[in-house]
Amino acid sequence: MRRADRLFLIIHALRGRRVALPARSLAETLGVSLRTIYRDVADLQVSGVPIEGEAGVGYVLRKGADIPPLMFSAAELEALVVGTRFVRAFGGERLGLAARAALLKIEAVLPSDLRERSRHTRIFAPGMPGRHEARGPVDRLHAAIEARALLQLDYRDGEGRITAREVEPLCLAFWGGAWTLGAWCRMREGFRNFRPDRIATLRETGATFADCRERGLDAYLRSTCIDGRVD
Incomplete structure (x- = not known):
């Protein structure tokens, strides 16, 4: 996993929590060492992400300083979903995998109503195994x-x-x-x-x-x- 992806997932894991999340839990989820989690959290704190806590206790985002979710209109969100489907169908394997990963990251920080809506658009771009x-x-x-x-x-x-x-x-x-x-x-x-x-x-x-x-x-x-x- 790329470090940028890992930092994103750490922030997402801390969003909206009322109790501290132990570093060991983060390490097990992300498949990295405790030392890596400590270093990543320290780097996020230095860069201005409002994370509170310490090693051995756990981490939370400072109360009132939660990172706001991405906000899209229904039409904007549908455009992202449909665009991802077209890239996966016509963009080759490399771009297709990247498009899928990008959409998963977007959905991870969407409010639940928009996340559910993103899964129900009725515009499809089916992949064909024989297509060049x-x-x-x-x-x-x-x-x-x-x-x-x-x-x-x-x-x-x-x-x-x-x-x-x-x-x-x-x-x-x-x-x-x-x-x-x-x-x-x-x-x-x-x-x-x-x-x-x-x-x-x-x-x-x-x-x-x-x-x-x-x-x-x-x-x-x-x-x-x-x-x-x-x-």
Whole structure:
């Protein structure tokens, strides 16, 4: 478990308690040593979290200083739930697991009425075992984008012809039915979009590429008129 996740769970475990929670109980729940709990609580106190207590006695959040729950409208909460379901269905295994973990953290600090409501939205995005997202290319392409890893593709066009390409992967875009990989194609010497479901083979070359202004992400977005801003 990441330390950031552990700190979050310690705060959540102390929320709303009227009696001190022993450090040993926290250690057993989180699967860590008592020393780790003592250190984590001390760090939280130094950072301003109003935790009172001491080793051997237990810990509580100071009365009147409980951390307020996240507040969402019903529509906002439904958007989060539905978005998580779509990411789990279409975003590949890596993002799917992260989306599930994020939603669990959100639900952990919601008031009970909103938590119950989040479980009853009727918009679904069922996962399909045979869908190409479940077979791994989206995860591999995502990792290559982050690492700026030069890739070799055997790519099948719309008529089934295969060509070998060496590409610098820049971004992934989902169009509501298909993914595309935005990349600089060294063979064509220009930006190209590749559909992951048409990649016959995908190989990491072991080489990386530099973030070049003329053929980097910003230049790609301008060439395709995609708005890459995050508002």
